[in-house]
Amino acid sequence: MAKLPFDIDIVLDRAREAVETLPKAAMFELYEAGYTSLFEQLISCLISVRTYDEVSLPVSRRLFERARTPNQIAQLTPEEIETLIRECTYPEQKARQIHAIANQVVNDYAGELPADLEVLLSFKGIGVKCAHLALGIACKQPYISVDTHVHRITNRWGYVEAKTPEKTTIALSAKLPQRYWIEINQVLVPFGKHICTGKRPHCSQCPVLDWCEQRID
Numbered sequence: 721m722a723k724l725p726f727d728i729d730i731v732l733d734r735a736r737e738a739v740e741t742l743p744k745a746a747m748f749e750l751y752e753a754g755y756t757s758l759f760e761q762l763i764s765c766l767i768s769v770r771t772y773d774e775v776s777l778p779v780s781r782r783l784f785e786r787a788r789t790p791n792q793i794a795q796l797t798p799e800e801i802e803t804l805i806r807e808c809t810y811p812e813q814k815a816r817q818i819h820a821i822a823n824q825v826v827n828d829y830a831g832e833l834p835a836d837l838e839v840l841l842s843f844k845g846i847g848v849k850c851a852h853l854a855l856g857i858a859c860k861q862p863y864i865s866v867d868t869h870v871h872r873i874t875n876r877w878g879y880v881e882a883k884t885p886e887k888t889t890i891a892l893s894a895k896l897p898q899r900y901w902i903e904i905n906q907v908l909v910p911f912g913k914h915i916c917t918g919k920r921p922h923c924s925q926c927p928v929l930d931w932c933e934q935r936i937d
Contacts, residue, residue, distance in 0.1 A: 724930045726879060732900060734927040735911050745909035746773040750780060751857050758858040759790055759825065759833045762840060763818055765850035771808040773909075779808050783818075791831050793822035817845035835859045848889065856902035864892050865905045869912030874904075876916065878933030 744752070750764050763783070768776035783804045787793040793801070802815035821843045825833050833839075835858075840851035852863035864870075870892075871885040880891035896904065908916075915922050921936070923929055 723933060726877065726931050726933075728879065728896065728900070731877065731879075731928045731931050732904070732907060735907050736903075738915060738927045739907055739910040742910040742914050743773070745906055746777040746780070747853060747857055748906050749777060753781075755780070755784055755788075756858060757788075757833075758835055758854055759822075760784060760788060761854040761858040762833070762843075762846065762850060763793075763821070765853055766814060766817060766821075766845050767805055767808050769809070769814075769845075769850070773913075775807050779805050789831065790822040790825035790833065793818060794826045814845065817843070820844060821846075835861065837861075837863070849885070852889075853905060856905070860902070862898050862901045864889055864896065864901045866892065867905065867909065868918070869916075870905055870908045872918060873908050873912050873916045876921075876932065876935050877928070878935055 743749070746768055747761055747764055751761065755761070755764065764776070764780040767780050767783070771779075783793075783801070786804055787796055796819065798812075798815045798819045801818050802811045805811050805814060805818075808814060824843065825831060829839075835855060837851055837855060840846055840854065841848070849865050849867055853865035855861040856863045856865060866885040866889045868885070871882075871888045874880050874888060874892060875882060880888055880895060882888040882891045892904070912918075915926055923932075923934065926932065
């Protein structure tokens with residue numbers, strides 16, 4: 721079937737409408753629930769690494785019910801943090817990293833995490849995806865966060881052609897209008913979980929099928 725010329729405005733508008741009633745991506749849901757600080761967003765993203773949102777969301781909430789600020793978390797022991805986040809993947813490692821980040825913010829930045837990409841990337845356990853997403857959600861800084869869903873879907877559409885999430889980030893930065901840089905993760909995470917899935921995507925039910933090149937590896 722011949723495809724329509726790809727129009728990112730139309731495609732994202734249709735995708736946005738399709739996910740309106742679906743569960744939100746974890747960090748965006750936390751933000752709407754009042755966990756809006758850069759520190760909270762960064763820590764929740766660290767917790768979510770290689771962990772399903774269905775697990776990371778309640779785990780982040782449990783931790784923040786006990787301690788929300790760098791000062792409060794620094795007062796916990798790594799063992800106490802591990803107990804609070806035990807359901808996520810690699811809880812012992814992440815607990816040490818969370819504790820170290822909190823202490824570094826307290827000691828080096830007087831307890832206030834700077835909204836600076838290089839600072840965030842200096843923390844052990846924090847990569848580009850988490851740094852971009854936390855700065856985008858908490859600070860509205862224009863960064864693109866490419867996880868497995870954003871990588872898979874934008875390449876499947878044929879909008880970009882890149883082999884890795886890192887290369888997809890570069891490709892999208894050169895092509896995607898900046899007004900969508902933060903939102904693309906917000907839309908494509910639920911879109912990728914429920915419609916444009918990794919295996920056996922629901923193409924017959926997809927609202928953007930007419931524009932999608934259906935490039936499946």
